[in-house]
Amino acid sequence: xxxxxxxxxxxxxxKSPVIQDISFKVKEGQFLSVLGRNxxxxxxxxxxxxxxxxxxxxxxxxxxxxxxxxKTHERAKLGIGYIPQGREIIANLTVRENIVMGTxxxxxxKRDIPEYLFDMFPILREFLNRRGGDLSGGQQQxxxxxxxxxxxxxxxxxxxxxxxxxxxxxxxxxxxxxxxxKERGLGVILVEQNIPFARASxxxxxxxxxxxxxxxxxxxxxxxxxxxxxxxx
Amino acid sequence: MDVLFNQLFxxxxxxxxxxxxxxxxxxxxxxxxxINLAHGELVMLGAYATWALQHFFGFSILLALPFVxxxxxxxxxxxxxxxxxxxxSRPLDTxxxxxxxxxxxxxIVRIAIGPESRFVSGPEILRGNIQIGNVYMSNYRIFVIVLxxxxxxxxxxxMTRTEFGTKLRAVIQNRxxxxxxxxxxxxxxxxxxxxxxGLAGVAGALITPLFSTIPTMGTGLVVNAFxxxxxxxxxxxxxxxxxxxxxxxxxxxxxxxxNDTLGRxxxxxxxxxxxxLRPRGLFPGKTRN
Numbered sequence: 001x002x003x004x005x006x007x008x009x010x011x012x013x014x015k016s017p018v019i020q021d022i023s024f025k026v027k028e029g030q031f032l033s034v035l036g037r038n039x040x041x042x043x044x045x046x047x048x049x050x051x052x053x054x055x056x057x058x059x060x061x062x063x064x065x066x067x068x069x070x071k072t073h074e075r076a077k078l079g080i081g082y083i084p085q086g087r088e089i090i091a092n093l094t095v096r097e098n099i100v101m102g103t104x105x106x107x108x109x110k111r112d113i114p115e116y117l118f119d120m121f122p123i124l125r126e127f128l129n130r131r132g133g134d135l136s137g138g139q140q141q142x143x144x145x146x147x148x149x150x151x152x153x154x155x156x157x158x159x160x161x162x163x164x165x166x167x168x169x170x171x172x173x174x175x176x177x178x179x180x181x182k183e184r185g186l187g188v189i190l191v192e193q194n195i196p197f198a199r200a201s202x203x204x205x206x207x208x209x210x211x212x213x214x215x216x217x218x219x220x221x222x223x224x225x226x227x228x229x230x231x232x233x
Numbered sequence: 234m235d236v237l238f239n240q241l242f243x244x245x246x247x248x249x250x251x252x253x254x255x256x257x258x259x260x261x262x263x264x265x266x267x268i269n270l271a272h273g274e275l276v277m278l279g280a281y282a283t284w285a286l287q288h289f290f291g292f293s294i295l296l297a298l299p300f301v302x303x304x305x306x307x308x309x310x311x312x313x314x315x316x317x318x319x320x321x322s323r324p325l326d327t328x329x330x331x332x333x334x335x336x337x338x339x340x341i342v343r344i345a346i347g348p349e350s351r352f353v354s355g356p357e358i359l360r361g362n363i364q365i366g367n368v369y370m371s372n373y374r375i376f377v378i379v380l381x382x383x384x385x386x387x388x389x390x391x392m393t394r395t396e397f398g399t400k401l402r403a404v405i406q407n408r409x410x411x412x413x414x415x416x417x418x419x420x421x422x423x424x425x426x427x428x429x430x431g432l433a434g435v436a437g438a439l440i441t442p443l444f445s446t447i448p449t450m451g452t453g454l455v456v457n458a459f460x461x462x463x464x465x466x467x468x469x470x471x472x473x474x475x476x477x478x479x480x481x482x483x484x485x486x487x488x489x490x491x492n493d494t495l496g497r498x499x500x501x502x503x504x505x506x507x508x509x510l511r512p513r514g515l516f517p518g519k520t521r522n
Contacts, residue, residue, distance in 0.1 A: 071412070072412035073413075090403050102414055
């Protein structure tokens with residue numbers, strides 16, 4: 001069963017198409033990495049999935065249902081957990097309020113914070129009553145992941161979750177993502193510059209160039225030649 | 234000395250009403266960046282709604298208050314849904330649009346009810362005064378002060394202690410990410426606008442026994458309320474409250490030593506000086522970008 005499927009997807013800012021003719025599939029529990037140099041449209045692709053661009057055409061199916069005309073909050077309620085670039089946690093809300101914010105996308109109306117989040121990121125329990133803005137970058141990233149998980153998502157989409165984060169936390173975050181995918185069976189779409197991590201963790205990958213899919217394949221296809229051609233600067 | 238205390242007390246009661254008006258304005262501006270120039274007319278609608286409830290159904294002001302809150306809130310909700318919501322990407326146009334709405338509301342009332350002043354009698358149970366020494370405090374004015382403090386407290390609780398408040402604060406800071414977590418920002422905006430409008434209605438109801446109910450009554454009030462919002466600093470309920478008291482009292486005090494017009498000028502000069510020294514008001518919100 002495909003949890004997310006894009007067919008000939010185009011996405012626009014104003015009149016200029018930033019995403020052009022992109023097609024891909026993510027099966028339930030699958031790990032898809034989206035790779036490419038800066039400015040090729042990776043972030044825009046994720047924003048298109050969330051309905052945050054001005055306009056999009058083509059097909060975008062979630063669990064077989066077309067969501068291209070659905071509003072952002074409706075897509076969230078289907079179970080897409082979006083962890084944006086730069087984390088975008090709400091600085092003036094406490095850590096607790098930030099995590100509870102994730103539960104607003106739940107359909108059952110529950111507002112409890114799942115206990116396993118604190119096993120995964122113990123620092124969050126300690127800082128529950130601090131303001132989100134007072135946390136370090138790495139802690140904010142953990143908070144952003146916790147917020148997305150609080151909605152009990154079916155699919156997690158992450159935009160460069162390890163960018164600009166201290167190395168010891170990077171490892172913790174990477175382990176968490178792999179754990180969520182392998183142990184909890186969560187589908188993952190990951191935009192990443194860190195090729196070794198993408199190679200080690202993902203089932204499939206797509207490489208983007210100038211808003212299009214330059215190539216796609218399984219993890220064994222991500223050879224050094226591919227990396228040299230599409231991903232090095 | 235007694236004159237002074239009497240003036241201070243009446244200043245405090247006017248400040249309370251000013252606070253309720255300014256709270257509505259500040260909430261609407263602080264959350265969606267809309268300068269609602271129709272706010273004074275919403276106060277006026279509240280006053281006329283109170284008059285109508287009393288005139289046609291015999292409601293006392295106290296009984297009318299919840300109805301007026303809901304009715305004027307509903308008017309605000311409609312204004313947001315029909316007009317303001319389409320203009321969020323054009324903040325300058327919202328000023329013109331709400332100004333136009335204000336004029337329309339004022340003229341509708343003038344045509345439908347007439348330009349002459351309408352009388353609303355104060356509530357029976359709050360008739361009379363409390364006298365301390367030679368200072369007379371009318372029960373009604375005491376009630377207005379207490380109610381405005383209660384409204385301030387309730388607003389604070391809504392903003393910080395309820396799920397709606399958390400959602401609103403999230404939307405204010407980052408609208409798109411809030412939507413990514415299932416928050417319907419349009420609904421939050423509509424309800425916030427309605428709440429601010431409802432407060433204006435309550436202020437209009439409370440002011441009826443103290444102020445003449447005429448179609449243009451909102452204009453002067455909203456100017457004062459804007460001054461309160463500017464002096465208080467955006468994003469701070471406490472700042473708004475303090476500024477309301479300061480401006481209410483300063484107006485009252487200057488009116489004793491000078492006449493009303495000179496007192497008004499003196500207050501405005503003080504505000505200009507204050508804004509020169511603290512451009513973001515007394516207590517600007519902590520982190521606004």
